[in-house]
């Protein structure tokens with residue numbers, strides 16, 4: 198569809214549902230820097246540019262829908278996390294947020310470590326040259342084959358998630374004459390203020406071993422007796438998209454308490470604690486994320502204080518941010534296909550992607566922002582719902598947002614902060630072809646994950 202051949206869309210700024218929504222006070226042409234990556238700006242004609250390249254050029258060259266990842270922003274965020282925690286701590290990027298070989302290389306260059314949670318992520322990490330000792334392997338049900346591969350590759354740590362796994366990993370390592378460095382993931386009983394599906398430290402869920410009832414202490418007891426294991430620390434991850442540091446503080450306190458109990462019972466001071474990932478980012482102007490240095494200070498202070506009062510030497514701290522590094526670095530670019538005003542309700546704007554490239558709105562009720570990016574507009578704001586092209590009415594990309602009322606088919610719109618958990622959770626629903634990820638930096642754009650083709654789909658269909 199050409200971007201200029203269409204007449205202007207219908208104007209219906211007058212159809213806002215009563216009482217619920219007020220048009221934004223801010224100019225829709227102004228981009229909130231909180232939700233856009235660092236090199237995004239508008240050029241003199243009002244078109245958005247990233248890494249110095251105009252979006253229309255990107256759409257021309259790479260097509261839509263596509264994810265555009267601001268490489269210098271990604272690298273800057275890695276450095277901000279590494280600097281904030283300093284050489285006495287370790288930052289593991291959580292690969293589940295988005296992983297590709299290019300990302301693994303950037304992480305290495307910026308001095309970060311990597312957390313993987315499946316054989317596929319491990320393969321990608323090793324293939325791109327990440328040294329195995331800088332990899333941590335997670336998961337509540339790692340297969341025997343995955344554990345064997347991780348142990349043989351020499352991953353720096355395996356995070357044990359169940360009593361069965363303690364024995365499994367010990368056996369696999371010991372039978373190869375190895376001693377695997379491990380941490381035990383504990384559930385600290387914190388209710389993180391986030392969506393139920395991404396909260397992980399309350400007791401009624403599948404991850405970790407509960408501190409409550411002495412379960413975690415028992416896991417430590419067993420791990421310490423097994424020759425195939427070198428227990429190096431305790432791990433806790435309380436959830437995702439969290440803004441309030443209180444949950445992390447409770448978690449740190451409880452983990453330190455366990456370290457003190459372990460010291461008292463076994464005479465061993467475990468040298469590491471990992472406080473997981475989960476730090477929130479701004480998806481809309483309403484969100485106020487913490488900066489890495491504030492997070493580092495809060496976590497380091499609480500661990501140091503608790504250790505002093507328990508008379509323990511302070512362990513080495515590690516953290517595992519995924520979303521906070523990659524989330525803000527990318528936006529998804531779509532082309533508007535159809536525009537349907539629903540009298541008295543809102544206007545449905547359909548784009549050429551949808552729940553197959555961003556499932557988060559449907560799955561977690563996630564909120565996103567959206568902007569017209571191929572041009573500026575002085576038209577009135579209209580209330581829209583941005584929807585995809587899938588056969589499902591829950592196929593919503595942005596539930597409620599304002600776009601200019603002169604929006605027309607062929608316009609390009611972009612949804613910011615889609616770097617995390619969008620491409621990595623993308624699907625082929627309706628045999629959609631998963632979009633490419635294009636890295637943009639200093640006036641150059643290159644595909645780091647290519648667009649799927651129909652041949653890719655048919656290749657798997659061997660019936």
Ligand code: LLP
Nearest residue numbers: 291434437438474475476517518519520618
């Ligand atoms: N460490 C562990 C052990 C984790 O389970 C996770 C995320 C992280 C670190 C990274 O969390 P982050 O800093 O990215 O919040 N699909 C969901 C998020 C699931 C997170 C799973 N674990 C979403 O789209 O919001």
